[in-house]
Amino acid sequence: MEGLEKVVGYLRERGIEVKTLVSDQSTHDSTSASKVFGIKLSQIAKAIVFDAVGKAILVLISGDRNVNVNRLREVVGVKKVKLAKPEFVLSNTGFVVGAVPPVAHSKPVKIYVDKSLFRNQIVYPAGGTTNSLFEIELEKLLNFINGEIVDIGQPMKSGV
Incomplete structure (x- = not known):
């Protein structure tokens, strides 16, 4: 639970209290998280x-969308962007x-927020x-993550 404590502590230090949801099942992807917790x-x-x-x-995007890597590459301004390896x-x-x-990353990470998230309060x-x-x-989240709002989402299909 160390990771959750780190995240909650980071938010609390900034005056933000959040409700946490924890399961004994894996919620490592958006589809499983949606099913396990009954969230859209x-x-x-x-x-x-x-x-x-x-x-x-880091791209923050709605769970029902994929990242259009070509658009992301254009936004970032580099010729090559690839899904990061686990390490x-x-x-x-x-x-x-x-x-x-x-939030609460060990190093500064540039964050892009896809406009698809704005469908939800x-x-x-x-x-x-x-x-x-x-x-x-x-x-509240947008107030302190310093993310750049972008339009790089596309309808979900297999992949990212």
Whole structure:
């Protein structure tokens, strides 16, 4: 539960109290999180880490959307962007794949927020473990993550 405590502590230090949701089942992807907790898939705020020529970037996107990597590449302004490998994710965020929250990273990470999240007032990002989420108003979250709002989502299909 160390990851969840880190996330809750980070938020608390900034004056934000959140409701946490913890399950004995894995919620490492948006579909399983939606099913386990009975939350609309669009309310899951999935955090996907990409490797942009050695620089970690995080995309926060609605659980019912995928990232259009070509659009992401254009937004970031690099020729190559790829889904980060698990060890890259861990070393740059301090969290394992499937547990990455939008806050409390071990290193500064550039965050891009897809406009798809704006369909929801309340969102549920990962809580720092592969079986936890936290509930937060999107506006509150946006106030302190310093994310750039972008339009890089596309309808879900297999992949990211």
